[in-house]
Amino acid sequence: MSVKRAKISGVGRFLPDYVLTNKELEKYVETNDEWIRSRTGISERRILKDPDKATSYMAVRAANEALEDAGVSAEEIDAIIVATVTPDYFFPATAALVQKRIGAKNAFGFDLSAACSGFLFALSNGTMMIESGRAKKVLVIGADKMSSIVDFTDRTTCILFGDGAGAVVLEETDKDGIIDFVQHTDGDEECMLYQPAGGSLNPPTEETIKNRMHYIRQDGRSVFKRATEGMADVSLEIMERNNLTGDDVAWLVPHQANQRIIDATARRMGLDSEKVMINIGKYGNTTAATIPLCLYDWKDQLKEGDNLILSAFGGGLTWGAIYLKWSK
Numbered sequence: 071m072s073v074k075r076a077k078i079s080g081v082g083r084f085l086p087d088y089v090l091t092n093k094e095l096e097k098y099v100e101t102n103d104e105w106i107r108s109r110t111g112i113s114e115r116r117i118l119k120d121p122d123k124a125t126s127y128m129a130v131r132a133a134n135e136a137l138e139d140a141g142v143s144a145e146e147i148d149a150i151i152v153a154t155v156t157p158d159y160f161f162p163a164t165a166a167l168v169q170k171r172i173g174a175k176n177a178f179g180f181d182l183s184a185a186c187s188g189f190l191f192a193l194s195n196g197t198m199m200i201e202s203g204r205a206k207k208v209l210v211i212g213a214d215k216m217s218s219i220v221d222f223t224d225r226t227t228c229i230l231f232g233d234g235a236g237a238v239v240l241e242e243t244d245k246d247g248i249i250d251f252v253q254h255t256d257g258d259e260e261c262m263l264y265q266p267a268g269g270s271l272n273p274p275t276e277e278t279i280k281n282r283m284h285y286i287r288q289d290g291r292s293v294f295k296r297a298t299e300g301m302a303d304v305s306l307e308i309m310e311r312n313n314l315t316g317d318d319v320a321w322l323v324p325h326q327a328n329q330r331i332i333d334a335t336a337r338r339m340g341l342d343s344e345k346v347m348i349n350i351g352k353y354g355n356t357t358a359a360t361i362p363l364c365l366y367d368w369k370d371q372l373k374e375g376d377n378l379i380l381s382a383f384g385g386g387l388t389w390g391a392i393y394l395k396w397s398k
């Protein structure tokens with residue numbers, strides 16, 4: 071009996087038009103272009119300015135492009151997973167809004183919250199649905215309007231994040247596709263990177279708003295250390311499990327949090343820099359969208375049979391990796 075696998079058959083994205091440069095950030099906080107570029111690799115990021123547009127707006131556009139790229143109609147989709155930490159509402163799920171707006175009338179859907187590992191966890195879950203035979207076509211979306219939870223008076227966080235969405239269509243195949251994945255969570259460090267208020271622990275009050283508790287807070291140095299170790303460890307873990315060396319890997323598709331974290335991961339994997347997808351300079355950290363945005367930017371360079379390692383780290387703490395053999 072042949073093995074049932076999931077493969078990525080289409081990729082789409084949406085990026086808002088507005089470009090927020092490091093230079094412009096200098097107007098809001100005490101920072102400068104040289105500091106931001108040398109510490110993070112970021113030059114600019116995109117911001118969804120329209121007040122009446124949210125994460126679902128970007129997710130729908132990315133989804134429609136992915137469906138077109140795959141040659142799949144919305145009615146054929148069995149399930150929609152939207153990875154996001156900036157849903158339009160707590161409920162209904164952003165996936166429900168996407169389901170309606172793209173016309174995926176046969177799909178069920180839900181949101182998945184795993185911060186910067188969200189897309190990776192969503193892709194792993196979509197893969198399990200297909201491998202189990204419960205679904206044939208799954209839409210996996212990573213979308214975040216980070217500007218809705220970024221404190222533009224906090225120079226330690228506002229320089230990092232941007233808005234965007236990426237989507238892939240996952241389809242059943244008996245050939246190459248997603249071969250293996252690893253997912254980790256460590257809830258010990260819930261306050262290392264989080265949004266303190268808005269949930270059931272600290273519902274919105276005058277006090278929470280006054281104390282700016284609805285914005286991202288992070289201990290940047292600790293996150294940096296854990297992310298550098300976590301992304302490298304999990305990438306090596308998946309390589310070892312599958313007997314891969316750096317020479318066997320065609321591309322590292324890393325979460326884009328900080329260029330230095332990515333460089334350290336690539337070094338530990340024994341990869342040359344030309345095998346690493348890096349677009350953090352243009353988009354910053356778009357949280358759940360970074361990995362599909364990379365796949366989109368590099369899709370014309372991907373060849374059948376290329377070994378890709380997708381790797382991410384984020385709040386939770388969460389981290390993981392996926393090994394896939396490219397086949398469209």
Ligand code: COA
Binds near residue numbers: 102105186230263327
């Ligand atoms: N502009 C100028 N100076 C800044 C600054 C900014 N935007 N932000 C911080 N600084 C200052 C600090 O106040 C500090 O000054 P001090 O030495 O006088 O105290 C100095 O720069 C160094 O700060 P530090 O926090 O040690 O810098 P860093 O090299 O660790 O870089 C981050 C800071 C946030 C870029 C880095 O820690 C990081 O990327 N962390 C991970 C964040 C992340 O990826 N989060 C999402 C995870 S998925």
